[in-house]
Amino acid sequence: MRLAFVLGEIGSGLRRNVSMVVSVILVTFVSLTFVGAAGMLQLQINQMKGYWYDKVQVAIFLCSDGSTAAGCATGPVTAEQQANLRTLLESPAVHQYVNDFAFESQDDAYRHFKEQFSNSPIVESVTPDQLPASFRINLKDPEKYQIISETFSSQAGVESVIDQRQLLERLFSVMNAASLVAVSVAGVMIVCAILLIATTIRLSAFSRRRETGIMRLVGASKAVIQLPFILEGVIAAVIGAALASGTLWAAAHFFLGEYLAKQYPDTAFISPAQTLLLAPALIGLGVLLAGTSSLLTLRRYLRV
Amino acid sequence: MIRFENVTKVYDQTARPALDSINLEIDRGEFAFLVGASGSGKSTFLRLVLKEDRASSGAVYVAGQNVANISSWRVPRLRRGIGVVFQDFRLLPQKTVFANVAFAMQVIGKSRSVIRDTVPEVLKTVGLEGKENRLPHELSGGEQQRVAIARAVVNRPGILLADEPTGNLDPTTSMGIMGVLDKINQNGTTVVMATHDDDIVNEMRKRVVELKNGVVIRDEARALYTSMIPVVGQSRRLKDASGRDPGPEPVAASPRSETSAALRSGTRAQARAAAEGTL
Numbered sequence: 164m165r166l167a168f169v170l171g172e173i174g175s176g177l178r179r180n181v182s183m184v185v186s187v188i189l190v191t192f193v194s195l196t197f198v199g200a201a202g203m204l205q206l207q208i209n210q211m212k213g214y215w216y217d218k219v220q221v222a223i224f225l226c227s228d229g230s231t232a233a234g235c236a237t238g239p240v241t242a243e244q245q246a247n248l249r250t251l252l253e254s255p256a257v258h259q260y261v262n263d264f265a266f267e268s269q270d271d272a273y274r275h276f277k278e279q280f281s282n283s284p285i286v287e288s289v290t291p292d293q294l295p296a297s298f299r300i301n302l303k304d305p306e307k308y309q310i311i312s313e314t315f316s317s318q319a320g321v322e323s324v325i326d327q328r329q330l331l332e333r334l335f336s337v338m339n340a341a342s343l344v345a346v347s348v349a350g351v352m353i354v355c356a357i358l359l360i361a362t363t364i365r366l367s368a369f370s371r372r373r374e375t376g377i378m379r380l381v382g383a384s385k386a387v388i389q390l391p392f393i394l395e396g397v398i399a400a401v402i403g404a405a406l407a408s409g410t411l412w413a414a415a416h417f418f419l420g421e422y423l424a425k426q427y428p429d430t431a432f433i434s435p436a437q438t439l440l441l442a443p444a445l446i447g448l449g450v451l452l453a454g455t456s457s458l459l460t461l462r463r464y465l466r467v
Numbered sequence: 468m469i470r471f472e473n474v475t476k477v478y479d480q481t482a483r484p485a486l487d488s489i490n491l492e493i494d495r496g497e498f499a500f501l502v503g504a505s506g507s508g509k510s511t512f513l514r515l516v517l518k519e520d521r522a523s524s525g526a527v528y529v530a531g532q533n534v535a536n537i538s539s540w541r542v543p544r545l546r547r548g549i550g551v552v553f554q555d556f557r558l559l560p561q562k563t564v565f566a567n568v569a570f571a572m573q574v575i576g577k578s579r580s581v582i583r584d585t586v587p588e589v590l591k592t593v594g595l596e597g598k599e600n601r602l603p604h605e606l607s608g609g610e611q612q613r614v615a616i617a618r619a620v621v622n623r624p625g626i627l628l629a630d631e632p633t634g635n636l637d638p639t640t641s642m643g644i645m646g647v648l649d650k651i652n653q654n655g656t657t658v659v660m661a662t663h664d665d666d667i668v669n670e671m672r673k674r675v676v677e678l679k680n681g682v683v684i685r686d687e688a689r690a691l692y693t694s695m696i697p698v699v700g701q702s703r704r705l706k707d708a709s710g711r712d713p714g715p716e717p718v719a720a721s722p723r724s725e726t727s728a729a730l731r732s733g734t735r736a737q738a739r740a741a742a743e744g745t746l
Contacts, residue, residue: 168573373559382545382548384540388574
């Protein structure tokens, strides 16, 4: 009975205040979309880092079937060449710069590739023997990349020596700056949302002051009096958060999936499903926003 | 049922207190009028009973409980034991008579079936059977006040506070409302009514507590709106307070000027002493 009563009150409150509720929905929608965009950029950075990014700095790719580099004139790397390279890595001259290194076989490479490009159709056209085996090296001092590069580039069976970080870091710094901008815009919008929710609740409390006055007098509990107002704000914010989640999903599906992925087939993009991981966080944030701002407002404008 | 012990209420430190060391007890089942000019402290008295405000000093007991010791989340429970009626009715204009009364039960979580049974019964008590589906603006003032009374008593509170319930009504209608309040009082509810309506007070012959500038200056059983006792005759006044029917006095015909003159002549200390004498 009391639940039905509270629900009825929420319904009438939302109806009476349609324009304000719509504006709350829109503001939370826009602000949470920016929050979500920042989240998506970070997800995308993680996706592009792949398996090795945080673990090593330098990759020494070994010759495979399709290699065209000068060092690969003799065909794919042989077991003997591979052993030589390993010995060289362990030799004191090189070892003083190396923290740690790992060997990635063609099968390992294929496995990691499949993980990183799980959202891309490219996975189906790639087989393990197309991917080069590699030594992945974690340097004591990442600046010493040149030494490794000079030592190994000329070795037999080495296709190329690549400083992965250098390739990606510039891109990542752009993306990080973009997410910072998105977060700042989101911050401003969230302040807007909080103020707007507070105003909406105030108006709503004012337009129903007769009812709440009587509820107070006949001894309705604080929860029964305040819950309809709080839930009004929360419902509007949840709708806004759901719209934001939907927008992010659409962006991932249509922009990344259909457009960018075709333009840059060798880049790993996040999948639309991954953006839905952000949805609970966005909805939670919306509820938190609306809940706290309406609680604070009610404390001032709806005495119980 | 309601007991004030040395209660003082100060709204503004610079002005005189709204209530000044009030001592008063209203028993279970009693019917008491609270009279006095505007600003004499009647409304403050009612607000303190409801814990709408806190007393600046002293203790207010409602149903044996010091309201200062009631935590804020238990205040609703206190208020469920007190019905309140106002001069301006305070009905919800878009709800029917039935819905207005049912509202008081819904918000404290009464079940639909209990509401269906209780509301018509209470509406009958206040004399509104057959008008369940009217909207407030389709009713006369007296009928609207009956709805407000029904709403105040539908949860069977032990106390009914009425703040000038007849202030907007003509004398005949007012007497009808008083009949309803009397009936509720007969059923065991303590009724405290603040009023300016001398005809009603004189007609009802109930206990009268008169406030002036925050002080109880008179507390008489079965009394009239204005005191019938010359200020000098304190012994006779005590006799009246002890319950003897003062009978129709000539004072009743032109009571106001005489009493106010008497009050003006007596000092406040005298008046208070007299008031305390009657307690």
